[in-house]
Amino acid sequence: MDKSIGSRFFSAANHTFLVLLGVMMMYPLWREISLSFSSKEEALRGGLFLWPKHFTLDAYRSILKSDYIWTAYGNSLFITIVGTVLALFFTSCTAYPLAKRTLPFKKVFVSFVLFTMIFSGGLIPTYLVMKELHLINSLWAVIVLHLVSAFNVIIMMNFIRTLPEELEESAMMDGANPIRIFFVIILPLCKPVLATLALWIAVGLWNNFFHSFIYLNDKSLMTLPVLLRLIIAGQKEADQLGEAIETSSESVIAATIVISLLPILSVYPFLQKYFIKGTLLGSVKA
Amino acid sequence: MKTKWTLFGGVLALASLTAAAGCGSDADAPKADANGTKGEEKTITYQFMRNLSAETYPADGGEARTEILSRLEKAGIRGFDYKVTLASGDDYNTKLNLLATSGTLPDFFDIDAKTLARFVDQGLIQPLDDYLKQAPNLMKVVPKSNWDQVTFNGKIYALPNGKRPEPFNLPSVTGLVVRQDWLDNLGMKQPTTLDELHEVLKAFVTKDPDKNGKNDTVGLTGMKDSSFQPIFGAYGIIPTFWLERDGQIKKGLVLPEMKEALTLLQQWYKEGLIDHDFPIMETKQMEEKIVNSIAGMFEGSSFYTEKSGNSASLALNKLNPKSQLNMLEAPIGPGGKRGYPEGNAVAAAPLRALSAKAPNPAKLFEYLNWTADTEDTGGSMLVSFGKEGTDYTFDKATNSIDLITPYADLYKKGFSNPIRMVYITDRRSAKPEIRHSVDIVNKTLIINQLWNSLPAEVDYPDLEKKLWREYLVKIVTGVWSVDKYDEFIQKYYAQGGKEVEKQANELWKSLNKK
Incomplete structure (x- = not known):
């Protein structure tokens, strides 16, 4: 060489x-x-x-012994895990039929999905809908809002299109119905794209500040991003009033950030290999 | 984001229509009082919402709630309960707007002056006058002038903060803070005039005041929002204040004194006495310079002058136990004028408004009146500082409160700021050094003639925040000459300043007639 x-x-x-x-x-x-x-x-x-x-280790000691961070941790984990699983399920359920050439009115359905990508209801109408659904002050509000995103559906759709149709035909010959084909054949083949989407959705849910802030009122429903914001803002307020607060010094803020990063950091390396594959596959064929 | 906000406005307008239509039902709110006395057995849980960060506040109100409710019982107020929601930062207003449009406003909540004006127009909140008549303690703690900023069409629509009568509870706390140990090292006295201040700053920069053998100190530091108010004060003006000139009020920044002060600042900057990095620094960077003993002087609140009052002073004290921060008296200018800016009395805490739909407000005000009661049977001390003996001790001789439980733990128990629905400035827990500094600041104040926010200021928000700051920073740093300031005054009036000044004068005259 x-x-x-x-x-x-x-x-x-x-x-x-x-x-x-x-x-x-x-x-x-x-x-x-x-x-x-x-x-x-x-x-x-x-x-x-x-x-x-x-x-x-003072900073860690002072956070780890407080209960509010564990409440927030639990809520964030719940939203992220349940939210991601449900979002993957609903996204793939939406994407699979739309990827079929034989679906009647396919273009209409696809344009419905696309429409939501460009236009959204806006904050207030969404809030009013959530209120009528009695989802205000419930962790489900955050989960429901992130169930199906048009962008993810399109990525998924494009991925499913690349799978050979013969696979499904042969399964059909063996007597499998479409639902079984979807769960037994299509979904396992979709692992790369599912992993990619899972990572996106999970990071999005884990970091979601705004929806948690708007829809959740109770102290017991606080999520990590909201808690972090409270701690950081608390330091400023305390200085203005001349009421120095132990819990919100610079090192405690840093420790809270590190702790809140851990779950995502530990998941990332394992999903990374799918991640690159999944994004590429989605994008090239789009 | 822009479109979202326009949408917001539209929907809010709609909401106001429905609110106006629903006025009929609001009208029976006062009637409910009469019924309220009969049905006192039924407990009403009032929803409070505060713009505050207190992550330790417990979900169920903690032991404070039990204690307060039992004390209320003893005081003869029955059937009252509360629940607090905390949210903080700029998004607080987004949340408040959403709650308003969806018709689910909390009963009693924090609000800023601008949102207050809008909510009044939209009929989302109700006037407090009738209830305040039943609440003598509230009328006692809130200074008369504080009501001006919350009065619309002759009616009071929000509860401003109050204060205790001691002078150290006055709203103005900001002034020039100096490293006293540096002055002592150099054998200099506290400067009283601009010339002496100049000498001191020069010595801070050149004579190695920290005696570390390195030329690493700066004189007057600041940050990107600094406007060197004590220096302007020495010329008798505060740029952002309304000042009286020939029977009219004008913003300080259009007055001729501006150019004199700017000339001086430009000169000082050129000599290296003002921190060269100030336009790009945040508060955090400024505090780093203080903690690292790099800055000798800065504009700051009285809380810096004692280590318990501020995290930066605490860190400075730990790293350098000999260090001492003191409050200077306002420097005297060439014309003999001096003064620190007056603090906005109402800005100490957010205003509190009462939802138009709040159930039986009379009972709520009975409670609020109780929390403002400083007598033994009243709740003022309990709500603010917890239980006497376990959470704080009160020394009558020095009129000071010693906190046993630090604030974070008070919040955890459910006391103090999260539930202070009547905010009463009470610095009896502050150390004597801080009280002394507040005294010094309040000795010489330049008074703002008008604190109210004007509609025109909402229409032209960039005049002060962008246009003026650009000219200030560029002239102080010497990019532009002082003469260029005339151009600013022209631009200021052309870009909306005229309207602002007109509205200000109209309002000022109408307020002064009373």
Whole structure:
């Protein structure tokens, strides 16, 4: 393998560039982690954090012993897990028939789906509908709002179209009905796209601030993003009133952020390989 | 987002129509009082909503709710219960608007002045005058002038914050905060005039006031919203205030004194006495400079002057125990003028409004009146600081409160800010240093002639926030010459300032007639 000087140089430059880019992406996260292990005073001093300064676990101790974070954690997990499973189910159920060439009025149905991508009801009408459905102040409000997104349906539809039709025909010959074909043959083949969508939906639900904030009133229904916001805003309010509050110092905020990141961080690497495949497949054929 | 807001407006307009149509049913709200006395056995749970961040507040109201309800019983107020919803930040208004359009407003809630004006127009909230007559304690704690900002067509539509009578509870708390230990290191006295201030800042920058052998200090620091009010104050104006000139009121920023002050600021910036990074700094960066002992002086609240009042001062004190932050008296300008900006008395806490649909408001106000009662039988202390002995101690001799339970834990028990539906400024729990600083600030104040927000200011929101700030920053940093300020005044009037000034004067005259 002879390489010209030019290509070696290019590769070196390329690597350096990508490593630098990687470091730039990683640093904000690393800074939060370092902050969360630093003492309060050091955290307030700011500046560059390559390593925790004045290593201490105080921040974690003070959050982990409070019950409100676990309530929020439980609610966020519930919304994310139940929401993702249901969303995948409904999205694939919508996408499968729409991917069939033989579906009557297919274009009409597809344009209905597309329509929702461009036009939405807006905040207030949606709120009023949710109110009439008695979903205000219920975790289901957040789940229901994210059940079927037009974009996901289209990605899924395009993926199903790439599956050979012969598969279904042969299953049909063996006596399988369409519902069985869908669950036994189509869905397992859709794993890459399901994984991709699952990740999108899960991250979206986990990070969802606005809907949780608007639709959930009770303290016992608080989700993590809302809690984080309360903690961060609490620090500012306390300083204005001259009522310093222990729970919302800079390092506690960082620790809360780190804790709230953990679940998604631990899922990501395992879904990553599907992720790339799934996105590509969806996009190229679109 | 823009379209969403327009939609919002449209639907709100619709909602107001329905609300207006529903006025007939609102009319029996006062009648309900008469029935209320009969049906007192039935407990009404009032829905409160506050714009506050208190993540530790318990879902069921905690032990505070039990305690308060039993104390209410003793005070003879029966059939009352409450439930608090907390939401915070800018999205609070989004939430409030949604609740209003869907007809599910809480009974008593936080509101800002602008939303208040709109809700009054739309008939979503009801006047408080009748109920206030039954609530002498509320009338006692809320200063008379505070009612002006919540009066529409001669009726009071919201409950502003009150304050205790001690002078350290006055609303103005902001001034120039200095590193006293640096002054001592340099053997300098607290500056009283602009010239002395100049000398001190110069020494802070050049004479190594922290004695660390490094040239790493800055004089006056600030942040992107700083407007150097104490310096302008030395020329007798505060740029964003309404000031009286020849029987009329004008914004400080159009007055000729502006250019004198700007010349000085530009000069100081050029000499390096003002932090060169101020236009790009957030509060957080400013506090980092304070904590790291880089800044010698900054515009800040009195709470900085004692370590328990502010997280930044606490950190500074831990890192550098010898450090001391003190409040300076307002510097005197060449014309002998001086002054810190007056604080908005009503801004200490959000206003509280009563939903048009609230059940039996008379009972609610009975409760509010009780929470504003500072006597032993009243609830003021209990609601604000918890139980005497376990949560706080009160020393009558020094008139000070010592908190045993810190705020975060008070919230956890369900006391203090989350349930203070009548906000009474009470700094008896603040340390003497802080009280002293508040005294210093309040010695010399420049008074704003008009605090009310004007419709024209809503129509032209960029005049002060964008246009003026651009000219201020560019002139102070020397990008533009001071003469360019004339151009600003022209632009200000051309782009809506004329209308703002007209409305301000009309309102000011009508308020002053009384």
